[in-house]
Amino acid sequence: MQRRKFPSPEFWPGAEQLTYYLLLPALLFSAIISAQVDLASYLGLVIPYMAPFLFMGLILLLFRKRLGQDYPAFTSIFQGAIRFNSYVGFSIALAVFGQEGLARAAMFIALVIPLVNVMTVLVLSGGGQPGGIRILRSLVRNPLIIACVSALFLKALEVKVLSVLIEFLSILGRASLPLGLMVVGAALCFRKPAEDLLPIMIAGGSRLILMPLLMFASCHALGVTGLAHSIAVLFAALPGSPAAYVLARQMGGDHRLMANLTTVQILVSFVTLPIVLALEGYFAS
Secondary structure, three states: OOOOOOOOOOOOHHHHHHHHHHHHHHHHHHHHHHHOHHHHHOOOOOOHHHHHHHHHHHHHOOOOOOOOOOHHHHHHHHHHHHHHOHHHHHHHHHHHHHHHHHHHHHHHHEEEHHHHHHHHHHOOOOOOOOOOOHHHHHHHHHHHHHHHHHHHHHHHOOOOHHHHHHHHHHHOOHHHHHHHHHHHHOOOOOHHHHHHHHHHHHHHHHHHHHHHHHHHHHHHHOOOOOHHHHHHHHOOOOOOOOHHHHHHOOOOHHHHHHHHHHHHOOOOHHHHHHHHHHHHHHOOO
């Protein structure tokens, strides 16, 4: 579609904004509001869900100088290892685990996305002033976080939301996943990937292999079972997020390398994701 320029190249930025700011938040809000989830047990997932991301970030920082990359390139490796593609995750969660899986996925990102945003902004700030206001602004303006937190807040207060509103948001949100996946596909772009082989391998191995292993170990050790376990491993195994490219451009990272990392990870994940899901299903049973 992109090669044939149909739709036109100008279509995709608008489609991405529509999906990110309206359709996907509507889907997440309706999924959480409709889910039958014990919020008290949900709070018990904070440590097992966050620990793998913190551990991965710490390992990368400790070995930064041994990677042999300049600092802008390191920030792209860091983002490539930490950030994940929510569009792909929600699509798989809905297809494999149904509406309950989608609700669990929304709750996963409500916990993890704020942490990931803080970590990546701190690293992109170069170890200087981290810009607390910038971090706070990125969190309170994130439409996915707003949708998830507001839905959880209403559930905690046991506020009854009109069923017609929930159904409207659900219908609106159904367009987010196919459109979001097309946006991801349109963003695929190689730019001299051979020059970036080492950072691609480091970030890809960390993101697609090490992260799901860490998440599996964390959940298993801390007693997370069932669907909460499967969703966590799924999202830990997702490829990098195209949003990392935008952040790299805005904050002085190596955006060319970031584009290569994201593209390669998405392509390789066609092989790694089915393997991870199969292994998760085997051990879960």
